[in-house]
Amino acid sequence: MWYVFHGDDELSRSEAILELKQRMDPIVGPLNTAQLDGRSLSVSDLRGACDAVPFMGGTRLVIVNGLRAAAEGEEKPRRKRGEARADDAFWQALEGYLPWLPQSTELVFNVAEALPGGHPLLRLAASCGGQVRAFAVPVGAELEHWIRRRAEAKGASIVPDAAELLATYVGANLRLLDQELEKLATYVGPAGTIGRREVERLVSAVQEANIFHMVDALGNRDGRRALQLLRRLLQEGKAPLLLLTMITRQFRLLLQARELDAQRVPVAEMARQMEVKPFVAKKCLEQAMHFRPGDLRAILAELLDIDVGIKTGQLDGPLALDLFVTRWTERRHA
Missing domain, CATH: 1.20.272.10 (Zinc Finger, Delta Prime; domain 3)
Structure with a gap:
């Protein structure tokens, strides 16, 4: 099985990869995991990593981080009719290899940007059985909803104005939001409620904003x-x-x-x-x-x-x- 994880939500992409790792044997799993730099990746290197027999059986996980520059939508020089583009050979070779991916290997293309619909990797996923998951950072009301769901997952609840305060001053940095919510959930305890007072007291970004507003009022x-x-x-x-x-x-x-x-x-x-x-x-x-x-x-x-x-x-x-x-x-x- 192979996957395409793409989008600017780094936290959720990392957690999706972690889920794949947690399905592996806890002892030999790290030995059966390979990380590749997609920016300079060749299909022969990918084949070598994917075709390796898993140590002591089980599953092999290969993670390709990033993509070749030409594949990421950079402007390409115009070419004459029938002239091959420099990266065409890579995608053709990849298309030829993916159907032969060993069943013992799970391959993940981990891309930090949202890929356009016509991207070669998405076309390959459609034609060669890849699973695509898009990870976009939530904004506005969706971000506040994400904060509420994340708090619930940590065993706490958060009142709407506290969620709004976090969204306003921490912003869409989901990893930092997660860390702040972990701290707040620990503070209020199991089944506790996170209110505006807790956010103002414990979240450094909000405290700094309060100092700025105080000085602003002075001015x-x-x-x-x-x-x-x-x-x-x-x-x-x-x-x-x-x-x-x-x-x-x-x-x-x-x-x-x-x-x-x-x-x-x-x-x-x-x-x-x-x-x-x-x-x-x-x-x-x-x-x-x-x-x-x-x-x-x-x-x-x-x-x-x-x-x-x-x-x-x-x-x-x-x-x-x-x-x-x-x-x-x-x-x-x-």
């Missing part, structure tokens, strides 16, 4: 929002010095954006000098307009004093940050 002089996020982050155990570092970095970017704008530096060049993405530079410039340049310098000086005070034990970190946010978000740019 926009939104005192109520900034204090809410600051206190939530402190309640979740974030170190005051870590938060202070994030706040300081943001205000340094605001001052830099304000100074570059005064020099009529375009946003693209501004982003290069600030070493951030253009959309970040644009957002920093918008935030900076809420402060006078003198205020930004005063803020950075005060943040330095707070840093020294916390490190020397003269200031209580949470209280100092709370007072800082209150004081500066109440001041309006004249």
